[in-house]
Amino acid sequence: MKASKQNPNKNIKGYVFQTQRWSLHDGDGIRTSIFLGGCPLRCSWCHNPESWSRNSTETVSVEEVIKTIKRDEVFYRASGGGVTFSGGEPTYQTEFLRGLVKSCMLLGINTAIETSGFFNWKSNKDIFQMLDFVFVDIKHMDSKIHKKYTGVGNKLILENITKISDLGKTIIIRIPLILGVNDDDENIDKTSRFILENLDIEGVEILPYHNLGEYKYKELGLDTQYQFAEPAKERIEEIKDRIKSHSINIIDY
Ligand code: SF4
Numbered sequence: 001m002k003a004s005k006q007n008p009n010k011n012i013k014g015y016v017f018q019t020q021r022w023s024l025h026d027g028d029g030i031r032t033s034i035f036l037g038g039c040p041l042r043c044s045w046c047h048n049p050e051s052w053s054r055n056s057t058e059t060v061s062v063e064e065v066i067k068t069i070k071r072d073e074v075f076y077r078a079s080g081g082g083v084t085f086s087g088g089e090p091t092y093q094t095e096f097l098r099g100l101v102k103s104c105m106l107l108g109i110n111t112a113i114e115t116s117g118f119f120n121w122k123s124n125k126d127i128f129q130m131l132d133f134v135f136v137d138i139k140h141m142d143s144k145i146h147k148k149y150t151g152v153g154n155k156l157i158l159e160n161i162t163k164i165s166d167l168g169k170t171i172i173i174r175i176p177l178i179l180g181v182n183d184d185d186e187n188i189d190k191t192s193r194f195i196l197e198n199l200d201i202e203g204v205e206i207l208p209y210h211n212l213g214e215y216k217y218k219e220l221g222l223d224t225q226y227q228f229a230e231p232a233k234e235r236i237e238e239i240k241d242r243i244k245s246h247s248i249n250i251i252d253y
Contacts, residue, residue, distance in 0.1 A: 118160075202251065
């Protein structure tokens with residue numbers, strides 16, 4: 001029986017702003033990354049400002065996205081890969097994301113998500129129960145500083161990360177490393193302690209800031225409120241060593 005015939009989610013529509021096949025850095029094995037439009041945050045270092053809006057006339061159906069995903073099904077199985085839902089913030093299109101994750105589950109395809117952690121838990125809990133793997137950011141442990149640089153505080157995010165961990169999901173915590181914002185020893189130690197006290201994770205992945213997205217702000221006519229420098233290799237290694245000193249695993253893809 002074809003999955004599309006038994007799939008009640010196939011006609012749900014949403015906005016995908018990019019699809020990347022053969023992705024190797026968003027989880028295990030060969031993956032297809034699906035980038036869903038819309039994000040409630042406004043991180044000052046975001047290198048995908050084109051992802052902020054979820055309003056587009058170019059919507060696609062779950063069935064169409066699944067058709068693309070299925071093209072590489074054989075490679076997912078051979079490599080231990082699957083599909084990664086990214087954004088933007090993929091939970092910002094909750095119904096569409098739910099339809100996609102459910103459809104993958106029906107096909108037995110492994111699913112991962114890259115999330116900011118900023119979403120309504122009640123509306124999204126069932127989606128996280130279905131997902132196999134979660135990448136979630138911790139950007140700053142101080143809520144005021146978090147709000148200054150991302151537009152939102154960190155309370156909801158830290159609560160949601162704890163709930164995801166309580167579901168027993170495989171989690172990698174990602175820290176976007178932004179010099180002068182979150183790279184100080186105090187914040188790194190607080191982040192490490194939060195992880196140790198509240199979470200069961202595979203490890204931490206450090207994502208050093210890069211300025212490859214700067215031109216997009218000009219193209220979109222957006223102001224860049226802050227300027228950031230790319231961290232030196234030595235500083236990145238120091239931060240990794242500091243996190244390791246708390247007996248937390250560092251993930252290097
Ligand atoms: S959460 Fe991600 S997509 Fe949203 S603004 Fe921050 S970096 Fe950009």
